[in-house]
Amino acid sequence: MHTIPLKLLTIIGESVLEDRLVRFLRDHGARGYTAYDVRGEGSRGVRSAHPDERNVKITTVVSPQVADAILEALAREYFPFYAVIAYVEEVHVVRGEKYI
Amino acid sequence: MHTIPLKLLTIIGESVLEDRLVRFLRDHGARGYTAYDVRGEGSRGVRSAHPDERNVKITTVVSPQVADAILEALAREYFPFYAVIAYVEEVHVVRGEKYI
Amino acid sequence: MHTIPLKLLTIIGESVLEDRLVRFLRDHGARGYTAYDVRGEGSRGVRSAHPDERNVKITTVVSPQVADAILEALAREYFPFYAVIAYVEEVHVVRGEKYI
Numbered sequence: 618m619h620t621i622p623l624k625l626l627t628i629i630g631e632s633v634l635e636d637r638l639v640r641f642l643r644d645h646g647a648r649g650y651t652a653y654d655v656r657g658e659g660s661r662g663v664r665s666a667h668p669d670e671r672n673v674k675i676t677t678v679v680s681p682q683v684a685d686a687i688l689e690a691l692a693r694e695y696f697p698f699y700a701v702i703a704y705v706e707e708v709h710v711v712r713g714e715k716y717i
Numbered sequence: 718m719h720t721i722p723l724k725l726l727t728i729i730g731e732s733v734l735e736d737r738l739v740r741f742l743r744d745h746g747a748r749g750y751t752a753y754d755v756r757g758e759g760s761r762g763v764r765s766a767h768p769d770e771r772n773v774k775i776t777t778v779v780s781p782q783v784a785d786a787i788l789e790a791l792a793r794e795y796f797p798f799y800a801v802i803a804y805v806e807e808v809h810v811v812r813g814e815k816y817i
Numbered sequence: 818m819h820t821i822p823l824k825l826l827t828i829i830g831e832s833v834l835e836d837r838l839v840r841f842l843r844d845h846g847a848r849g850y851t852a853y854d855v856r857g858e859g860s861r862g863v864r865s866a867h868p869d870e871r872n873v874k875i876t877t878v879v880s881p882q883v884a885d886a887i888l889e890a891l892a893r894e895y896f897p898f899y900a901v902i903a904y905v906e907e908v909h910v911v912r913g914e915k916y917i
Contacts, residue, residue, distance in 0.1 A: 649802075651757040652756050653754065672851070692911055702910075704908040708727075718892065750857050751857040753855040778902070810902075811904070
């Protein structure tokens with residue numbers, strides 16, 4: 618089956634950031650996204666002061682260039698201010714042309 | 718730790734397709750699956766006419782051969798008719814023999 | 818963008834195991850996690866006796882050494898007794914130093 622290698626970018630942050638992060642992804646070139654609620658604790662090893670606080674996991678399939686642009690902007694605009702986690706994986710996508 | 722390299726196949730589509738997609742996966746050789754509700758927008762860059770419409774994300778761990786058979790059948794039977802997204806990742810699985 | 822290659826470890830099991838699995842991950846070196854409810858069927862190809870039973874998917878970003886330690890301990894302490902699935906993927910993480 619013909620697939621195209623692309624990047625699956627995952628961002629995890631507080632639920633209140635969802636709309637803003639979705640706009641942010643679009644502004645940097647993402648053409649779609651998936652979001653769902655998660656619970657958890659960050660890598661700082663301490664429970665949040667608000668343990669009931671919901672987090673959101675947002676994933677988007679993008680080109681390597683768009684992934685890089687998003688990570689650069691996240692590092693500049695979000696990481697100094699919010700407990701946001703981001704990582705990138707290699708995926709092989711059917712009809713991947715749609716994402717470029 | 719001994720692991721086996723396999724394929725993690727992800728399909729995202731409208732929630733109404735869930736039962737059908739699960740049967741479809743089984744019919745093409747998948748031996749298990751995980752499903753959960755997500756929200757989001759497709760890669761066509763337009764909001765759905767039904768923004769409240771739920772999507773489902775289904776993942777399954779399969780052999781490379783089964784992954785390929787599923788993607789081929791998806792491209793033939795789903796992609797022309799439904800807004801379905803599919804991608805494959807490499808995963809390393811403990812007790813991977815169970816999935817082959 | 819500078820990223821660090823790490824391991825994304827995923828565990829899927831019965832929801833009743835969540836708290837125990839989270840403690841287990843911490844005890845073996847994980848510094849954070851994400852959990853969410855999923856439905857599905859295992860790789861044994863039979864429906865559970867309790868089809869409404871909820872499963873939980875737990876993911877954590879860890880170093881290769883911690884991933885290996887967790888998989889070894891899972892194989893020893895969980896796999897003989899519970900229908901638990903575990904797999905590992907390679908991810909590239911922004912500010913990955915936090916996870917080591």
